[in-house]
Amino acid sequence: MKHLALAGLLAALPLGISLAQAADHGPIALTYGNRPFFLIDKMEDGPLKEKLTACIGQTPKTTTFSIGHRGAPLQFPEHTVESNLAAARQGAGILECDVAFTADKELVCRHAQNDLHTTTNMVASDLAAKCTTPFSPAADGKPASAECRTSDITLAEFMTLQPKMDAADKTATTAEAYLGGVPAFRTTSYADGAHLMTHAQSIALFKELGAKFTPELKDPAVTMPFDGFTMDDYAQKMIDEYKAAGIPASDVFAQSFNLDVVRYWVENEPEFGKQAVFLVEPQDDNWDEQDPSTWANSPAEIAGMGINYLAPAIFMMLTLDENGDIVPSKYAEEAKAAGLKLIAWSLERSGPLATGGGWYYQSITPAIDTDADYYNVLNVLAQDVGVVGVFSDWPATVTYYANCYGL
Structure with a gap:
């Protein structure tokens, strides 16, 4: 296993991410954790x-x-x-x-072609209107809903999204609130600044x-x-x-x-x-x-x-x-x-x-x-x-x- 820093890895990859955007998280050394x-x-x-x-x-x-x-x-x-x-x-x-494709037929890593509403901030972003089914708030006993696909947007647009933990708050009345709902056994502590691929x-x-x-x-x-x-x-x-x-x-x-x-x-x-x-x-x-x-x-x-x-x-x-x-x-x-x-x-x-x-x-x-x-x-x-x-x-x-x- 190579001992490389995160900043070094990002710099070595065609990710379009500057070193100023990528913090150095230390060497990649193996650990079991707790x-x-x-x-x-x-x-x-x-x-x-x-x-x-x-x-x-x-x-x-x-x-x-x-x-x-x-x-x-x-x-x-x-x-x-x-x-x-x-x-x-x-x-x-x-x-x-997991490989899905965008509107311009480029391959990206997503668990499903239609999971951008739960795995990214798309419903609350400037691309929200491009979702197959834009966000609909919870009302009259019906849960909040949305469906956003990789095929709804181009690769360039996909790369502007912010990834998050896979979840949705179906009680939400706003798109921003819909981005929540993360199960208690997971965490949002490591989601800030993550990079799509x-x-x-x-x-x-x-x-x-x-x-x-x-x-x-x-x-x-x-x-x-x-x-x-x-x-x-x-x-x-x-x-x-x-x-x-x-x-x-x-x-x-x-x-x-x-x-x-x-x-x-x-x-x-x-x-x-x-x-x-x-x-x-x-x-x-x-x-x-x-x-x-x-x-x-x-x-x-x-x-x-x-x-x-x-x-x-x-x-x-x-x-x-x-x-x-x-x-x-x-x-x-x-x-x-x-x-x-x-x-x-x-x-x-x-x-x-x-x-x-x-x-x-x-x-x-x-x-x-x-x-x-x-x-x-x-x-x-x-x-x-x-x-x-x-x-x-x-x-x-x-x-x-x-x-x-x-x-």
Whole structure:
């Protein structure tokens, strides 16, 4: 890991940010911070706690087992320079840019094409009138609402926006108030002065940080083709930006929930296709991790398409045995049998786990009642399911575990 200051990094990247705008936050040295130890302290006594406690004195090391999910958005605005610097400092060896496109068909890092109303200040900016659905205040029992898309504005306009923590106050009666609503388990302490990125800028930043790349091509909110821009054009443009930057295909894990997109890469960009990742989540409420008849595509079918990496939501790979213990699901077992390399998403996304963990842990809710269960879940994913990487909103949690177990 290079020991570079934030100001130096920004100066080295084509971000259009002057040194006067970028404070020097010190060298990029690896740190676990306090959170892994906070979680370990909360664990019940047993072999896993003993193992993790025995590693307290270890030196943090970067690992590709630890993947920054939008950077480190538990506390930093997602898909910003600062969020990814935080993830790199926590030892994430792979960093993510979710890829969307602007009105002039330029690629930018956003979790969704239509999230600018919750992830930036657009509804309260000079660009507010360009939103697909401008801000509407809460009134007569109806919540406040808005929808602002990257495709509503040009790249130049996008870069004038101020990123913020992903949230909206649906009780708001003004656009400024709508920018609030941040969950109590997150913070706005690190949002001031954060910087948005284009996809190309994320490539430059991640390369400078010594990390590998996992860009996710997001399904558009607009009808495709968009002004002649097809899905194939979109998928190809993303890959072409890695080629233009001289990034070897072996360092890129291109991902998508769209099976047609992943197959496009496998068939048209075979070197990148070798590490293309098919992201999966249940298609409806009838999905059961133990019942193959409810799966849209079996792992064997996916492998038969030439896809080598599969990334299911955490709960898809886990279930409870007769004793109530967390164990691999039938879906996970069949994926391993098919020879697929598995990646899990997304640890630390749910916030406090005292009420069962929510959507990400729905198959094992009875076994989830404290934040310490993040490590219990991670241990089963790593040791029993055999995943090769884990996305996390706070990568230090995964990095600490991976370093302790030599992953």
